[in-house]
Amino acid sequence: MSVTAAAGFLAAGVAAGIKAAPERGGAPAPDLALVVNQGPRADAAGVFTSNRVKAAPVVWSEQVLRGGRVTAVVLNSGGANACTGPLGFQDTHATAERAAGILGHSAGEVAVASTGLIGLRLPMDRLLPGLDAAAAALSADGGEDAAVAIKTTDSVHKTAAVTSPAGWTVGGMAKGAGMLAPGLATMLVVLTTDADPGQGPLESALHAATRVTFDRIDSDGCMSTNDTVLLLASGASGVVPDRAEFAEAVRRVCADLALQLIKDAEGASKDIRIEVTGAASEDDALEVGRSIARNNLLKCAIHGEDPNWGRVLSAIGTTSAAFEPDRLNVAINGVWVCKNGAVGEDRDRVDMRFREVTITADLAAGSASAEIWTNDLTADYVHENSAYSS
Amino acid sequence: MSVTAAAGFLAAGVAAGIKAAPERGGAPAPDLALVVNQGPRADAAGVFTSNRVKAAPVVWSEQVLRGGRVTAVVLNSGGANACTGPLGFQDTHATAERAAGILGHSAGEVAVASTGLIGLRLPMDRLLPGLDAAAAALSADGGEDAAVAIKTTDSVHKTAAVTSPAGWTVGGMAKGAGMLAPGLATMLVVLTTDADPGQGPLESALHAATRVTFDRIDSDGCMSTNDTVLLLASGASGVVPDRAEFAEAVRRVCADLALQLIKDAEGASKDIRIEVTGAASEDDALEVGRSIARNNLLKCAIHGEDPNWGRVLSAIGTTSAAFEPDRLNVAINGVWVCKNGAVGEDRDRVDMRFREVTITADLAAGSASAEIWTNDLTADYVHENSAYSS
Structure with a gap:
């Protein structure tokens, strides 16, 4: 090694x-x-x-x-x-x-x-x-x-x-x-x-x-x-x-x-895999993936084991990627909690107990895809970066 | 009213x-x-x-x-x-x-x-x-x-x-x-x-x-x-x-x-006023101001009352604004802790006890300016947004 x-x-x-x-x-x-x-x-x-x-x-x-x-x-x-x-x-x-x-x-x-x-x-x-x-x-x-x-x-x-x-x-x-x-x-x-x-x-x-x-x-x-x-x-x-x-x-x-x-990211308690599928291009998929990965509100929700697909949609909505809002689908850990831009399967079915969380965002606009990894936002991150001057 | x-x-x-x-x-x-x-x-x-x-x-x-x-x-x-x-x-x-x-x-x-x-x-x-x-x-x-x-x-x-x-x-x-x-x-x-x-x-x-x-x-x-x-x-x-x-x-x-x-932002303990001066255009000033305002590491440092100008510079460095790295100046609460892209006045002179914090970023590239307000990133923000589904 x-x-x-x-x-x-x-x-x-x-x-x-x-x-x-x-x-x-x-x-x-x-x-x-x-x-x-x-x-x-x-x-x-x-x-x-x-x-x-x-x-x-x-x-x-x-x-x-x-x-x-x-x-x-x-x-x-x-x-x-x-x-x-x-x-x-x-x-x-x-x-x-x-x-x-x-x-x-x-x-x-x-x-x-x-x-x-x-x-x-x-x-x-x-x-x-x-x-x-x-x-x-x-x-x-x-x-x-x-x-x-x-x-x-x-x-x-x-x-x-x-x-x-x-x-x-x-x-x-x-x-x-x-x-x-x-x-x-x-x-x-x-x-x-x-x-x-x-x-x-x-x-x-x-x-x-x-x-x-x-x-x-x-x-x-x-x-x-x-x-x-x-x-x-x-x-x-x-x-x-x-x-x-x-x-x-x-x-x-x-x-x-x-x-x-x-x-091993600072303070993280969840590893979040963001799969963007159905994109018109790989660039679109990456832009959407990064926008989701950087949404502090979503990262807090995942920390709280809350399958908050509304925050996923609001992150997607800030991008310039090709999509129609009423065709977006979002799965969290395999449960399609958002279908066609609105409520999908029962969010209580999403099991958030484990460290790895997968968010799948289907843009329904093409066949390109990309994967981005991020982690949750935690009080430990705040503590570590308030006290440690770097 | x-x-x-x-x-x-x-x-x-x-x-x-x-x-x-x-x-x-x-x-x-x-x-x-x-x-x-x-x-x-x-x-x-x-x-x-x-x-x-x-x-x-x-x-x-x-x-x-x-x-x-x-x-x-x-x-x-x-x-x-x-x-x-x-x-x-x-x-x-x-x-x-x-x-x-x-x-x-x-x-x-x-x-x-x-x-x-x-x-x-x-x-x-x-x-x-x-x-x-x-x-x-x-x-x-x-x-x-x-x-x-x-x-x-x-x-x-x-x-x-x-x-x-x-x-x-x-x-x-x-x-x-x-x-x-x-x-x-x-x-x-x-x-x-x-x-x-x-x-x-x-x-x-x-x-x-x-x-x-x-x-x-x-x-x-x-x-x-x-x-x-x-x-x-x-x-x-x-x-x-x-x-x-x-x-x-x-x-x-x-x-x-x-x-x-x-x-009244969620969980905030500091109100941060970001003044960008010496910009080549107002658009440049705004891009730099927003980049500073969105830097989680800096927002944690301000929460910890740490006048961490290095994080200001690294945020400026991600923008496309006109500037030369070795001409950047940064003041925190009026103390020019960074001059010409390197160490300036003694950071121990910065008084961070009060709720309002002013960060001044001088791009030394023109005469345009802009002001952006943000707040610090705190454990309370994480708690509020982990527990509150919105």
């Missing part, structure tokens, strides 16, 4: 002291991860936040990825290095330089990713020595440690892997529990593979996968300044994979990690 | 039994209001929800307003009559017919507005007799009773009035605490005037006023199926008002009511 499931990768996760020390003493939390690609290939693809306010490491790593080669990734929790001005960018640069120096690489091939508080400089006096410690701890079994070190408010670390009968593997790790949104989340994801697909297939596989996975989870509609998803190929298996099989493996790992992110 | 502040209007509010009886006994809650225009004029203007899923009374009243004459308005709480199909529309029609029959008017001049649960038929066996009772109770002092009868989760009833030295008055009442959003709210508003501005000036005054008042409050980003704002002119003062003075009076009454709505 994790980023060391594929051959040719080393990883480590250490406590550098970037996060504040635990108030009651005890061991400091891991907060610095290092992933190294030993090759023979160093092909890489990346997808970044579409927020126009980008953190320094995003600006840096976008530049690195333009070269198409990544030999190492440094990731830290405990600070986003966003809205930190030119000095913050220098900090990212210095981080890449230090990693390159230790590893004997070029800084231009070292990607950097950060997550945590916006608007604070990173403690470079602790981060840089931590990088030395991480390099010393690098191991072919270090993937789990790295996944733990990138956690912020995540309750568990998140890893996944898929192995092909053809002899190659795609693995990965993810963090992100708060600002999940379309166009990605405060989501740091590193995927690795020992396949050797070549640069073009690598990039197309990553873009196709994120479009239907990370881009279709929407926890709270808020988009981060730091989202980063990287896919590194070592080619260590020596196998050039079938292009479609490789793309499907990347999609499966992304889907696995995306679902783990939603299930 | 209220809808009977202007001459020529009668109103009443009664308990018809549309709302469920109080669980612990006691007097039933008022839930049916009637407003009658005695003329001599019956000019009227209306603005309705832009939600494509419209309640039956909205469909009916839009049709009535096309005729430009309204002699009476029937409003009920306790049921939205939305998503109720053709039978629901028949109920609205029957309501207008009954009111017209009692009052000796034409049903085509009787507007209807409803608020409450979506997807339930109204109890017409109680509503129609209630209408008889309301007609019997009509009074030139009935404006307050009418304002009370349209409350749903409102903690207080809301009225306002402005009187011109020229001898005419604009008064009004409003309800709406839950689904406040741009393009209006679950907001029922009836405004009345005894001025005689004529149909054109009446319509332009209402549209100009709602655009900068009700359309600029955004409590939870959710748009209702039932929003209705009506302005009725009796002409009873005999005065043709100055067009600009009349428009300003309508704007002032709308602004007063809009602020009352935000201050």
Whole structure:
């Protein structure tokens, strides 16, 4: 599992002291991860936040990825290095330089990713020595440690892997529990593979996968300044994979990690799968799905185990999708509580006791469909985000 | 105050039994209001929800307003009559017919507005007799009773009035605490005037006023199926008002009511005024203001009295407005905590103890500006909307 499931990768996760020390003493939390690609290939693809306010490491790593080669990734929790001005960018640069120096690489091939508080400089006096410690701890079994070190408010670390009968593997790790949104989340994801697909297939596989996975989870509609998803190929298996099989493996790992992110969203008590069917186009289905996913009133109702289809209809009504109001149908957990825009089957038949809730919205306007995942809105979400400055 | 502040209007509010009886006994809650225009004029203007899923009374009243004459308005709480199909529309029609029959008017001049649960038929066996009772109770002092009868989760009833030295008055009442959003709210508003501005000036005054008042409050980003704002002119003062003075009076009454709505939003503990300045256009300023107003993470932070300017920047970053990230400035309660996209003045200087919070976002891209009001996101909002099916 994790980023060391594929051959040719080393990883480590250490406590550098970037996060504040635990108030009651005890061991400091891991907060610095290092992933190294030993090759023979160093092909890489990346997808970044579409927020126009980008953190320094995003600006840096976008530049690195333009070269198409990544030999190492440094990731830290405990600070986003966003809205930190030119000095913050220098900090990212210095981080890449230090990693390159230790590893004997070029800084231009070292990607950097950060997550945590916006608007604070990173403690470079602790981060840089931590990088030395991480390099010393690098191991072919270090993937789990790295996944733990990138956690912020995540309750568990998140890893996944898929192995092909053809002899190659795609693995990965993810963090992100708060600002999940379309166009990605405060989501740091590193995927690795020992396949050797070549640069073009690598990039197309990553873009196709994120479009239907990370881009279709929407926890709270808020988009981060730091989202980063990287896919590194070592080619260590020596196998050039079938292009479609490789793309499907990347999609499966992304889907696995995306679902783990939603299930660990801040304060959530329900995982909500929104299926939009009968749409005139996939774009219509997505617009409707996102509108339902972002409706605070509906998310509160689901929290209260109330199959409130009226709030689904009022969310659909705000979109520009093709539909007629008196032809809309809505099922909650399989019970068609709304038929033709009005009362349908008895809402008391809807069983809302379980964590997973499925809302099906049939637009009766075509044959396209899409699926979006979100979660409920809870008092715990409010508490967590009132007290935690991020 | 209220809808009977202007001459020529009668109103009443009664308990018809549309709302469920109080669980612990006691007097039933008022839930049916009637407003009658005695003329001599019956000019009227209306603005309705832009939600494509419209309640039956909205469909009916839009049709009535096309005729430009309204002699009476029937409003009920306790049921939205939305998503109720053709039978629901028949109920609205029957309501207008009954009111017209009692009052000796034409049903085509009787507007209807409803608020409450979506997807339930109204109890017409109680509503129609209630209408008889309301007609019997009509009074030139009935404006307050009418304002009370349209409350749903409102903690207080809301009225306002402005009187011109020229001898005419604009008064009004409003309800709406839950689904406040741009393009209006679950907001029922009836405004009345005894001025005689004529149909054109009446319509332009209402549209100009709602655009900068009700359309600029955004409590939870959710748009209702039932929003209705009506302005009725009796002409009873005999005065043709100055067009600009009349428009300003309508704007002032709308602004007063809009602020009352935000201050009574469900679960809110902070009223948040968002000023966007330095925008390249008013549209840019509005887009940025709404994006800030809808950011759940920021609304939680304000609830926690955390002057979290990073969340303001990440909300601005999701818009298409003209700005450069490294030129953005943000003040919270007058302290410029973010300058040039990075750390500004000491955030500890921001005093967040009071209910009103002002967020100023300077885009440094022009000279246009706009103001949007919202409120914080609280555990009380979640509780109220988890338990209350609407």
